[in-house]
Amino acid sequence: MGFDAEGMWDSVAAEWDARGEWHAGVTRPLTDAMVEALAPRDTDTVVELACGPTADIATAVAERPGFAGTVRAGDLSLQMVAAAERRSYGKRLDISFEQLDVTALTLADDSVDRVAARWIYMLLPDPLQGLREADRVLRPGGRLVFAVFAAAAANPFFMLPGSVLAEHGLFQPPAPGQPNMFALADEDGTHQLARDAGFTATSVQDVPLTYRFTDPDDLWSWVSDFAGPISMALRAQSQGTRAQLRGEIEKRAERFRDGAGYALPGLARVFTAAR
Template sequence: METALEQIREQQKQTWDRFSPGWKKWDSWTMNFLRPMGYEIVSALHITASDQVLDVATGTGEPGLTLARLANHGHVIGFDLSEGMLAVARENATRQGIANYEAVAGDVCESPFENHRFDAISCRMGFMFFPDMLLAAQEMHRVLKPCGRLATCVWATPAQNPWITTMMGAIAAHMALPAPPPGAPGMFRCAQPGMLIGLLQAAGFENVHQKEVVSIVGFATPEEYWQNMTEVAAPVVAAMSQADEATRAAIKKSVFASLEQNRVDGEIRLQFASLVLSAEKG
């Protein structure tokens, strides 16, 4: 891997290790939030009891732990850059009594697994952060068995995801943030129509299908939203670390005003949308 991409990988590892306590705090909430995409991934993989499964970018363990319950005579490896996140995944596996889930640290672009190892691969909200997405897809293809299945998801367009753009829009209105380089890792890097479909096909996958999943996430109060965003949302934390107290207060005031426009039956409700893709190895 090129030096610049290696630097991105190390920065990401440090970032996710640093955020892992916040993700542990919000784990139940986050897993409920991401469950619609996890459900689609699990459904697309058609897991059997004896399957060998790789869950890439497993984070705190899902959907790998759910897959491990289905492959109860097989084995699931949760694979992630961050040891901090994997520590939470191991705790979750132990607490849930799941013995066939193994958390392994590493980079999907330099996968340590042998050819044709896995029956299925899941990857929830990982692709857009990989330094080299094509190489990651090629490595997934390499380690899948013939006729193996892949299911993944990424965020749809910013306009379809006010759950995060409400915050990021307020930040952009009060701070002059440098634009990321074109194609740099980020939440909406894979939102362009057909982009990830073409990438998976270029990596050798066949029968690539995509569906859109749209739902609503709720917050009890604007303060709950604020705490969530400032503790687990990587782009928010990065931007807010550069804000002085006055700017931070102004951003918070703007966010709270926007959130009140989305209050329904006493709850703040915001849309989110993702793209779920499934594919096969020939």
Template sequence: MENQLEQIRDQQKQSWNKFSPGWKKWDEFNMRFLKPMGDAIIDSLKIKDGDDVLDIAAGTGEPGLTIAALTPNGTVTGTDLAEGMLEIARANAAAKGVKNYKAQIADVSELPFDTESFNAVSCRMGFMFFPDMQLAANEIYRVLKPGGRFATAVWAGPEQNNWVTTIMSVIQKHVILPAPPPGSPGMFRCAKPDVIANLLKQAGFNDITPIELTGQVDYGSFDRYWQMMMEVGAPIVAAMSQADEPTKNKIKEEVAALFQSQNTGGTALLHYGALVISAQK
């Protein structure tokens, strides 16, 4: 991997470790939010008992922990760059009594597994952050057994995800954020269905099938929304750190007004849109 890509990887590792306490605090909420995407991945993988499954960018453990229940005579290996996140995954596995799950640090660009090791590979909301997505796709293809399936979930476009644009659109009005280089890691990097499809096709996959998911997430209140974003949103916190106190207060006021304008009935709902892409080796 090129030095620049290694730097991106190391920065991501540091960031996810730094924010892992926030992800632990909000784990139940976030896992409920992301469950539809995990369920769609699981449906696409067609897990059978005895399958050995790899869950990449495992974070706090899902959907790998749910998959483990589907293959009690198989194994599920969750990998992530951040040890802080994997510690939460291990704790979640222990709390659920999951015995066939293990978590280990691994870089998707250099997976430490033999060729044709897994019957299925999952990756929920990680692909768009990989420094070299083609290299990641190639590695996933390599570790899959012939006939094995892969499924990933990524965010659709910003217009479908006001759960994050509600806050980021206001921050960008007050804080000068440098434009990222084209193709650099980011939430909406894979928003067009053909992005992942082309990567998988190039890697050798077939039967590539995208589906769209949309829904709402209930934050309960604006204050809860704001607090969570400040504790789990690494890009948001980084942007906010560039603002002085009066500007931070102004940003919060404007975000609150925008949030409330989208919830005129007193609700606390925001929208999400995601793509789930599956393929077979």
């Protein structure tokens, strides 16, 4: 049986939804950078892929003064789509929501002016297929803007708890070539991947992020419920083991103390690919 990506994202949708506003705040610099790179014209059709429970990029485009184009947002997880649609309804924004699989988009050829995709291609078994789909649906002169993470060492927000679990044999870094958060961190390799997908020109911009946690409980809540494979590994541990790991993570996080809480750095990488 193959990996059920839709089921996996559905299973974490509630936790992601609960932290939606927090995550939107953390990633605001990235959202701003991606919208600036998209440079949507007032009548463009803009699609956000893997929109999650907040559809931050679609929301930012729809809120732009004078924008009169079409905004669509989709995710493989219907639970994520439903959460994003609820948020949009509260803001009275004109965004259409739908289930979209980045590897098999239900969009016509040459039908879109701008595509945005944050932190999804590196998680695909075949990122080239996802990029080719974006190229297919874009009109000539269109633009794809997608975000990945820079190298693991530049992202302590994830690697700090990950390293603690790894030292206990509870977290195994993915093998080279396997889908993971840092699979597209190599700048030259990702440029080449975009060109292989059919894009004619690419550029890149690094965007620093700060993951702020108000106190140790807030940090542990994120590690336990929101940190992807780390959270999954923790759920399989006994209460005693979890308590021990929490203590070690908090001790290691002391160097990132910010008042009563923590400020852990991260680094995203934004690629712009022209069709």
